[in-house]
Amino acid sequence: MKTTIDVSQLEPCEPMERILAALPKIKTGEYLRVLHRMEPHPLYPILTQQGYSWITKTNKQPIEIYIWRSDDLVAKANIV
Amino acid sequence: MNTANLALQQTPPLSVPVRFFITAPLFGILASLLLIYIGSDIFNSRWGLNTLALTHLFTLGFVSMVMFGAILQLLPVVAGTVIPKPVLTSTIIHFLLTVGSLSLTGGFIFGYDLRIAIVLLGLSFFGFIAIVGYCLIQVKGNIIVGMRLSLLALLITGGLGIILAIRFAYGITLPLAMILVNIHLTWGLVGWVGLLIIAIAYQVVPMFQITPQYNAKLMRWLIPTLFIILLLWTLAYLWLGSNIGWISILISLGLATFVAKTLHLQIKRLRKIPDVTLDFWRVGAVGLLLSIILWIAGTIWIKLANQPFYPLLLFILFIGGFVLMVIQGMLYKIIPFLVWLHLQNQQLNPLKTMNMVRIPHMKQIIPSKLAKRQFWVYLIALSCTILALIFPNLIYLAGIILLGSFILLEYNMLKALKLYRSVLISLQ
Structure with a gap:
């Protein structure tokens, strides 16, 4: 199961606000897929600190960021 | 990945x-x-x-x-x-x-x-x-290459500046002194400042102005090409002892490519919301275009370049019309973003945060109204400075308005920092 949010046309700081608001809603076994127009570098340290892991796919536009709880191996395995 | x-x-x-x-x-x-x-x-x-x-x-x-x-x-x-x-x-x-x-x-x-x-x-x-x-x-990356080359340009500008200052301090007569001055200011303005603005624009224009990305080929080649042309221009200038017009026109065309692409991206903005940074950047683009036209005109018609007003007008258009414009525009995005980001990080740090408070939005950190007011004051100061080339006594008025514009800029930034401090205190 995944939830997708598209922040690719939002002004800073709205993308990060939307992503941070979506994090607590990620259930066990699920992940969050974010569509963004550029890599959100300032988000990454916050994700680490909050106990989330991520993979960023930058090979096409919009780029995709997959976020899951670091201890949730099922969610990680579900990411294609 | x-x-x-x-x-x-x-x-x-x-x-x-x-x-x-x-x-x-x-x-x-x-x-x-x-x-x-x-x-x-x-x-x-x-x-x-x-x-x-x-x-x-x-x-x-x-x-x-x-x-x-x-x-x-x-x-x-x-x-x-x-x-x-x-x-x-x-x-x-x-x-x-x-x-x-x-x-x-x-x-x-x-x-x-x-x-x-x-x-x-x-x-x-x-x-x-x-x-x-x-x-x-x-x-690695295109922005990194731009930053590295602009640092090299700073090295050349600073090195030449120090040589010229030693000459000035000790009263030493240097061969090619005027040529060194021209190379120093060209590397400073086009190399250090120009290349860095282009590199930073690759990052901040799409990020803050919600435009599509710059073309990948342009991002890869423009800055290194401009750097190489600057090097060629310098070597030719030192070798021949006179400015090589067609090479300096190539530099202008490189800068014009950047302006044209930036304006094009801004026209294709994904969300067309009024934005003061965009105003600064648009006037900045006009300032750069006008200075490029003046530069090319002065290169072709030497008589124009020998007019007393020519170097001053070029300086006002390039520094005042382009560089200061885009820098101020960037400050109005970078400072609110940094204040917001640091407050957000602070809020999410359980070791430092006792209370949850609403973090002000970027547009609340420096309200558009204040930024817009400062933009207009600066634009009037710039216009007065240009008009003072025709009516010299206007320079005093230009100076007073410019003073007001920098006071407003400082006020706007300090106001943002005051808000940062007050939210930080309420978080603790």
Whole structure:
């Protein structure tokens, strides 16, 4: 199961606000897929600190960021 | 695919870039006061000592000051790296650049010994270049290449500047002195400032103005090509002893490509919301285009370039119309973003945060109304400065309005920092 949010046309700081608001809603076994127009570098340290892991796919536009709880191996395995 | 693993500590403290940003308008205030003091005498000589002081108050005290802060801020964002001991290092570099710029301009105005300025500025430039260059060694990317080449341009500009200042301090006669001055100012304005603005634009224009990305080929080739053309121009100038017109036209065309692409991206904005940064950038693009046209015209018609107003108008259009415009526009995005980001990080840090409060939105940190007011005051000051080339007495009015514009810029930034402090206190 995944939830997708598209922040690719939002002004800073709205993308990060939307992503941070979506994090607590990620259930066990699920992940969050974010569509963004550029890599959100300032988000990454916050994700680490909050106990989330991520993979960023930058090979096409919009780029995709997959976020899951670091201890949730099922969610990680579900990411294609 | 790209997986990063940054630590929160890699975001440098807010004070690291902000000390540079809030110092810059103070130099703008000093420059405005000096402009009022010099008055219409400024039109008498391009090489007058007061004019040299004024130029360096803008280029070192304002432009380089902001650029140093912007690079320190961008390193973690674009390179995932931070300078070693960021607070201590930035304090030392900031001190050297501030006191060095004051010593140099004070030396020009009051005839002080320039040796202190030479040492302080030399240490600040070469220290900054060494530290940032070291951080950029391991990383790749078009913005990184742009930052590296602009640092090299700073090395050339600073090196030549120091040679020229030694010549001035010791009264040494140098061969090719005027050629060295022209190379120094071209590398400073086009190399250090121009290339860095292009590199930073690759990051901040799509990010803050919600435009599509710059074309990948343009991002890859424009800055290195401009750098190589600048090198060729320099070697040819030194070899032949005269400016090679067609090479300097190539430099202009490279800069024009950047402006055209930026305007094109802004037209294709994904969300067309009114934005003061966009106003600064649009006027900045016009300023750069006009200076390019004037430069090409002066290269083709030497008679025009020999007019007394020509170098002044070129300087006003390039520095005042382009560089200061886009820098101020960037400050109105970078500062609210940094304040917001640091408050957000603070809120999410359970060790430091006791209370949950609503973090103000970027547009609440510096309200558009205040930024817009300062934009118009600055634009009027710029227009008056240009008109003063025809009506010299207008220069006093231009200086007073410019002074008001830098006071407003400082006020707007301090207001943002005051809000940061008050939210920080309520978080603790």
